[in-house]
Structure formats: structure tokens, C-alpha cells
Amino acid sequence: MFFRDFLTLASSSFLSYRMRSFLTGLGIAIGIAAVILLTSIGEGLHQFVLSEFSQFGTNIVSIQPGKTQTHGGNAGVFGSTRQLSLDDAESLRHLPYVENVNPSVMGNAELRANGKTRRTTVFGEGRDFARAFTMKVQSGSFWTDEDNEQARAFVVLGSKVRQELFAGQNPLGSYLRVGGQRYRVVGVMESKGQVLGLDLDDSVFIPAARAMELLNRSGLIEVQVSYRASVDVNEVIRLVTERLKERHGREDFTIISQEQALEVLGSVLDVITFAVGALGGISLLVGAVGILTIMTMAVTERTAEIGLLRALGAREQQVLLLFLGEAIMLSALGGVLGLLIGIGVAQGLHWLFPAMPVHTPWFFAVLAECSAVLIGLLAGVMPARRAALMNPVEALRAE
Amino acid sequence: MIEFSDVSRNFTVGDQQVQALRNINLTLGAGEYVSIMGPSGSGKSTLLNLIGLLDRPSSGVYKLDGMDVTTLDDEQQARVRREKVGFVFQSFHLVPRLTAAMNIELPLILAGVAAEERKTRVKQLLQNYGLADRADHRPDQLSGGQRQRVAIARATIMQPSVLLADEPTGNLDRTTGWEVLKLLEGLQDQGITLVVVTHDAEIGARAKRQIHTLDGRILSDAQRA
Ligand SMILES: Nc1ncnc2c1ncn2[C@@H]1O[C@H](COP(=O)(O)OP(=O)(O)OP(=O)(O)O)[C@@H](O)[C@H]1O
Ligand SMILES: [Mg+2]
Numbered sequence: 001m002f003f004r005d006f007l008t009l010a011s012s013s014f015l016s017y018r019m020r021s022f023l024t025g026l027g028i029a030i031g032i033a034a035v036i037l038l039t040s041i042g043e044g045l046h047q048f049v050l051s052e053f054s055q056f057g058t059n060i061v062s063i064q065p066g067k068t069q070t071h072g073g074n075a076g077v078f079g080s081t082r083q084l085s086l087d088d089a090e091s092l093r094h095l096p097y098v099e100n101v102n103p104s105v106m107g108n109a110e111l112r113a114n115g116k117t118r119r120t121t122v123f124g125e126g127r128d129f130a131r132a133f134t135m136k137v138q139s140g141s142f143w144t145d146e147d148n149e150q151a152r153a154f155v156v157l158g159s160k161v162r163q164e165l166f167a168g169q170n171p172l173g174s175y176l177r178v179g180g181q182r183y184r185v186v187g188v189m190e191s192k193g194q195v196l197g198l199d200l201d202d203s204v205f206i207p208a209a210r211a212m213e214l215l216n217r218s219g220l221i222e223v224q225v226s227y228r229a230s231v232d233v234n235e236v237i238r239l240v241t242e243r244l245k246e247r248h249g250r251e252d253f254t255i256i257s258q259e260q261a262l263e264v265l266g267s268v269l270d271v272i273t274f275a276v277g278a279l280g281g282i283s284l285l286v287g288a289v290g291i292l293t294i295m296t297m298a299v300t301e302r303t304a305e306i307g308l309l310r311a312l313g314a315r316e317q318q319v320l321l322l323f324l325g326e327a328i329m330l331s332a333l334g335g336v337l338g339l340l341i342g343i344g345v346a347q348g349l350h351w352l353f354p355a356m357p358v359h360t361p362w363f364f365a366v367l368a369e370c371s372a373v374l375i376g377l378l379a380g381v382m383p384a385r386r387a388a389l390m391n392p393v394e395a396l397r398a399e
Numbered sequence: 400m401i402e403f404s405d406v407s408r409n410f411t412v413g414d415q416q417v418q419a420l421r422n423i424n425l426t427l428g429a430g431e432y433v434s435i436m437g438p439s440g441s442g443k444s445t446l447l448n449l450i451g452l453l454d455r456p457s458s459g460v461y462k463l464d465g466m467d468v469t470t471l472d473d474e475q476q477a478r479v480r481r482e483k484v485g486f487v488f489q490s491f492h493l494v495p496r497l498t499a500a501m502n503i504e505l506p507l508i509l510a511g512v513a514a515e516e517r518k519t520r521v522k523q524l525l526q527n528y529g530l531a532d533r534a535d536h537r538p539d540q541l542s543g544g545q546r547q548r549v550a551i552a553r554a555t556i557m558q559p560s561v562l563l564a565d566e567p568t569g570n571l572d573r574t575t576g577w578e579v580l581k582l583l584e585g586l587q588d589q590g591i592t593l594v595v596v597t598h599d600a601e602i603g604a605r606a607k608r609q610i611h612t613l614d615g616r617i618l619s620d621a622q623r624a
Contacts, residue, residue: 005508016496308492311453312506312553313481315474392453396492 001318010325013298024294025334027287028375032338032368034280038273039364040346044357046269053265057134061236061257063223081252083219086209088247092225095239100128100226103208107215109179111204113165120161121203122178124211132226140172140187143207151209156187160201178206179214233257287334288379295327295383306387307395320388327380328373335372339365401427401450406459408445419445421615429560432587434606435596441612443596444565450594451484451563452476481510485554485562489569491546493538500525500534503552524552544575551582561592568602
């Protein structure tokens, strides 16, 4: 039998049951699509989320008031938790390895300038803010001194605020009302865009001490400490803990390192990867069972035909190959469909999130298709063997 | 030349032995026209299946054209079947999803005959059997007589020396049945050995040699004058 005729014969049956074959192949297709999608965006997704998180630099630890227990969730405030003060932040400045310390509060306030008003996020920060977070100031600069008792009324504008309130003019030196108080504009930030849901461009930055007063807060939300890159983060955490315990008399604060945050993130991504992979695996298994079922049915339905083929002089092996070929073709076509779906969805995601790199390695596509063929082979063996070993006389009587 | 010596065929059903054929001795010469008649269950189909190497005797020796074929393995038997035997069945046994032409072509495909040769041979047979305008029809678009003609074309396309027909007219009305029988007889005229199993005495009487079976034995074996 020629290969072309073999293909024609083996495909003739599933082509005559299009719907049934399509649904059978779909099981395989979904599995392959999941696997391909995963390999196409897996690395890209990782890089995308990591860069989103680490764009402020990785050698930063954050200190927050209150003790969070290791197993997540704030354990609640028991006893008296002291808030983090500007003096706490100041005390960290002279620790070894520490490069920048930034006290931080955040809130909303109304801005007024040039007769226009705008409600935006107000960040109360320290003078090292831009340096600590490797953010760029487009013009001007952050205030240089930091007298906590009498912080000066300086403001640095986000690029969008500048555009909205000072369109077409140089805002440096101008005055701006923040929550009713007069501030002098000393700098404008470079555009940064959305970062994890916060629009940093639609914000203003003022000294933390003033922000606390403005927002009526008695403590800081967070203190960020950046340290020399060559130093082990645990050493920094140890020093900071020691110093703050000294000041507070107890450990009523939580230190989070970027590394820890990235680790958590990494494990979340691993869970997602595992879940999609498992989905793909289960789908492939279901697909294999589907092919086994459909081929077992096909052999039963076509018992008389099998007898006929034998009467016409077909060898056992030819019957075996015909049914095996049918199973493999079903599965292989399902695999091709899966490749198309997987690559299509991956490209679609890339189109939606251009920052996310998408790449389907050739090798994986070929590997996925090979596994589809292998699944067809494995699922087809049993029914095909049953067909081949049928007694031709009894098979012919089946009609 | 078909030679059965002391051939028996037993089936085991549960713990019971069914003797479908008992010690058959039979010789059919090349080109003979033989009908086999007998009551239901007397072993006619079993005999035909043994002749066509679809089944193996439980005991005894079967020689086809002088060669002992009982000792052949599956693959060799398939080859003999392919090259020397054609089957025609009561229920046609056409592959429903293939066209008439494809059904006729099937044995050639299995035998690995090249596509161009297959095409000419199928076309020729379609012509011979008045099926030229039905080549691309599927079996369910054909009448019973047309289906049986397709089946006969398929059985003869490998130019076998023996044509075995198990009640070939059983599913056809009288007129169509006669037409089909004429077709088979025409093939016998050209030299093929024709064995027809039938319940119809009138049809059976047309054969030169008439064999009657009963209970797994040959009851009578008569030549018409
Ligand atoms: N595969 C089998 N298993 C068990 N018994 C069988 C088998 N095939 C045939 N037989 C028995 O062998 C005997 C002969 O069967 P066979 O089919 O040859 O009869 P037949 O003469 O062709 O009958 P009919 O005219 O009804 O077709 C019957 O008793 C049948 O029950
Ligand atoms: Mg019978």
C-alpha cells in the first residue's frame, strides 16, 4: 500500500464524522494550546512582572509600622504599636551601608495654580526620594536640606500636574497651593506612567514633615532604606532592626526587602505556570482518553468493514496501521489546531500588553506536535490491535 | 484446483463442540461452476470461508493449485486471498463512506498497485458492469443491484481464479437477482471457478455441478448432464 493511499484511507473515516472528530481533536488541541501558550509567555510574563517591580532598584528595604506575622496578614495591633516617626527615619541615616533613607506618607489634596484646581495624590517624601528610587527629575531638583522642625514649603510636580496647571510655562519658581498652603515649585519629574496602578505623573511630592501636617497624620506610612549593592540584605535588615528596637523598645515594625517581595512574586508566577501546565497535562490526558474512546467505538462500528478488508487480502498489519494512522492523524490535527490557538493567544496577549515579550521557540512547537502524535499512537494502539486481531469470519458476520 | 481431504471444522461454544463440517473430501476443478445448497446451519458458509482461506480447518488438508495452504501463516494466507480469491456477499459489504470507484479500487490499493494502473482498471470494470455514471456515488446512493455489481467488480478486479459468492442474490428482488447471477456466470464463461451458495433451488439448478450439504456433511454431489 502506498503512503498516499494509506493517508486517504485512514483519513476517510474521520472526515466522514467531522463533528465527532473535531470534538475529539479539541481535547488534544486545548492541551497543546495551553502548553504552547505557557512556553511562549512564561519567560515573558516573568520578565514583565519582575521589571515592573524592580524598576525602582532592587537594593531597597521598606519598614512599615506594625508587626506582620510570617504567615501573612497583619496580626493586629496588640499592646501599643508605636508609629514610625521622622526621627526614626533620621536615625537610620547613619547606619553602615545605608545610602539613602526616605520617609514616606501619602494622601490626597487639592492643588491650585493659575486659577485652575486639581485633586491629586500627594506624596510626602524625603530629599533622597528620587535617588532612592532611581527616578529622574526632568528639571529643577528635590529640596536639599531637611529640617524636620521647619520643613520648607517646596513641591516637585509630576509631569501631568505640570502640564495641567502650568501648560506652556516654566513652573520652576512659581507658587502652587497644596491643600490651601503655598508651596514653591522646585522641580518637575520625568514622566513615569502608571506603576502598579498608581499614576506617579498625576502626583506632587512635598517634604514628608509638611505632608504629615497637611494630611493630619501622626506617623509615616513607610520608610525606605536603600543600601550599597554589594552588601547582603540580611545584614542591612539586622542593623535596621537593631536600631529601631533600640528606639521603640520592641519589634513593632515590619521590614520587607525587595528580594523577599520578588521571591513571593516568583512563587506566585510558579503557581500560575504550574496551574496552566497541569491544565494542559490534564487536557492532554482527557484528549488521549477521548481518542481511545472514539477509536474503540470506530473499531466496533466498523467490525464488518474490518472483516471485509481481510477478505480482500489485507494483512493484520495493514489493518493495524490503518486504525493507528487514524488515531495519530486525529491527534496530530488536534495538535496543529492547538499550536494555532496557543500561538494566536500568545500573540494576542503581546498585542494587548506590548511590554510583555512573547516568543514561541520552534523547538517547543515541534516538541508539542510530536507529543500529540505520540499521544495518538499510545491511545490508538489498543483499539488498532483489537481490530487487527479480529477473526475475519466473525467480523464479517457483524453486520 | 481446490482439494479438500478429510477436512473438519469444529467450533467450541461454551463447553460444547459444534461440528460445522465433518470429514469433507471435495475436489473442484479450475473453471467449474458449482452451487452449494442445503438447510440453514448445514455448513455452507463455513465451507466457503475455508475455500477462501478466511478460516482454517480444525483438521485435514486443503490444497489450492497443488499447494498445501493450511500451513501458511496469516500473511501468506492474506496474499493468497488477495491474488486468487474473490468474495461476494449477500449483504454486499461495501464501505459506506467510499465511492463506488474507491470500493472497487480497494483490493488494488491494499496490494500496492500504482495509481495510474488502478485508474484504468477501475474505469474498465465500471464500464463492463454498466456503472460508469455511478463511479462517484456512495453506496447509499446506489440500488441493491448496483451495489452488488460494485461488489462483484471489487471481487474480480484482482483477476482471481476463484469467485466465492455466499447467497449473492439473497438481498435482491428476483429480476435483479437473475441479472447478478448472469454476470457471475459470464465471469465463469471467461474461466473463473465459480462457487455459489444459495437457498434458491432454481438458481442452484443452473450450476453444472450441484452440491447438497446436511449437518456438516456432503449429502450429494451431482453433475448436470
Ligand atoms: N464462529 C462460530 N462459532 C460457533 N459456531 C459456529 C460459528 N460459525 C458457524 N457456526 C456453526 O456452524 C454451523 C454451520 O454454520 P454455517 O454458517 O456454515 O451455516 P450455513 O449453512 O451457512 O447456514 P445459513 O444458510 O443459515 O447461512 C452452524 O451450526 C453454526 O451455528
Ligand atoms: Mg451461511
